Amino acid sequence: MTGTAGVPSSTQADGADATEDTAGGRHVAFFTPAPDFGGAQRVTVNIANSLATRGHDVDLVAGHLEGEFVSLIGDRVNTVELAVPEVPGAGILAGVPRLVSYLDDHRPDVLFASRTHTNLAAVAAGRLTDADVHVAITEHSPFTHLPTRKDRVTAALASQVYPYADDVIGVSEGVAKTVIEGTGLSPDGTTVLNNPIDIAAIQSGATEPVEETWLDDPAIEPIVAVGRLKPMKDFSTLVRAFAELHERRPETRLVIVGKGTERDRLAALTADLGVADAVTFTGYTDNPYAYMARASVFALSSKVEGLPTVLIEALACGCTIVSTDCQYGPREILEDGRYGRLTPVGDAEAMAETIGEALDDPTPSERCRERAQHFSMSAGADRYEAYVETVVGD
Structure with missing residues (x-):
């Protein structure tokens, strides 16, 4: 009211x-x-x-x-x-x-x-x-x-x-x-x-369709990231990591959900690295969970955080997670790597390697959802x- x-x-x-x-x-x-x-x-x-x-x-x-x-x-x-x-x-x-x-x-x-x-x-x-x-x-x-x-x-x-x-x-x-x-x-x-999250609403949103119907193709391995497109989130490291990964695994796609001042610069970077056709910028959506639910890996590339809500939301969606080990929050949420993989901040090569490992050995979805209940x-x-x-x- x-x-x-x-x-x-x-x-x-x-x-x-x-x-x-x-x-x-x-x-x-x-x-x-x-x-x-x-x-x-x-x-x-x-x-x-x-x-x-x-x-x-x-x-x-x-x-x-x-x-x-x-x-x-x-x-x-x-x-x-x-x-x-x-x-x-x-x-x-x-x-x-x-x-x-x-x-x-x-x-x-x-x-x-x-x-x-x-x-x-x-x-x-x-x-x-x-x-x-x-x-x-x-x-x-x-x-x-x-x-x-x-x-x-x-x-x-x-x-x-x-x-x-x-x-x-x-x-x-x-x-x-x-x-x-x-x-x-x-x-x-x-x-x-x-920070708490509305797990019921998240899991309901996760069942909704997305405009990019190709995300439902089982032959594709989507890497999904969600957040404001600003320097602190360091999406450029994720894009570089994806470019390395995509060269080895052409079935991968990168989906970045969010809006912000870095949008044009990141799009230019994908073109420079030759992966523009494999990267999708969705812009802002009030239901990022439908994208998270379709992720083979959910990635967080931030330089610094407090307690990143998107990681908790990704757990609620049952996502396999790769996150930078930034200060602070990811290590706390993922309990030192028990519920997701941690990789050094700003290291595209290490992130590419870790995402590849996660694709080969995903975290059980139920374990992730159980962890989300704490939040x-x-x-x-x-x-x-x-x-x-x-x-x-x-």
Whole structure:
């Protein structure tokens, strides 16, 4: 249900007052710039839906209510659009006054935020509001990956602001460790909560058809990758690895699912390497699982991650996985290689060799699906509920 654009507002499902608990549940708010494309935003929507289904009063508070994931927000979730004004250089931080107004008016028990700029806004609003709200901010990426001056300035600001949060959540042990090291926070001020996934929805989506019907040809060995086409994901290493592999195994095809700034450069690279006819760029789809389910191997080539949701989703689809052993997340998800193969970051030759080994000796699908259960929405909602009860109390 959608609040009025331009001012903080919320419409409660079933007509109850937005500030009241439902069926003894807690009032929980999730703050996001917009439920747009990306793993962190999808996770936010999934958790909000799950907690609302369990009877909690859940608000999804967005700077702007737009993006690919709006349609995934459940009917039981209250949506609040702050309509953050455009202030050059400020981004979501321009929404702090309106977020403060939301907190003053609706007084949730807990405010969750994720991604650094959003976290900074949430902490500022938490300090300015009169409401007694527990502000829990979440980092999805390690603080060790700061490739630009802007990233370093943001991290320096976070190191000054994060200690004022009530809690800092890392989506993996590795991410939590880097936040502690990068901000000087005490380990007692951090919590690890893995990202959950909606396994039922993923496995349902996996049965859907795809436009590329040739993917159902048993003579073809599809290598599938999913993610934003940006430098950090290092799809260029995957393309180079595929070119080596394809020379030895011409039945292989590479399917890259996603959109981003690297699209044209990657397409040019496939042409330079002579594999353009064997590589498909699908663009964005809200159902990447139909492609994952058809993968002979699912590949992740990232230079750095936090807890890559796509790896967990691939496990739920029963995929044989090859991933770079990047910091952080893949080794944690795959349990040191038990549920998928790990290969060095940026090494196309090693990745090509490892994908070939995976094609010859695939991981049993049921073993992968069993591992995915650790990250199920049910398990994740249990962890989030336990967290909320711990910090809110009676």
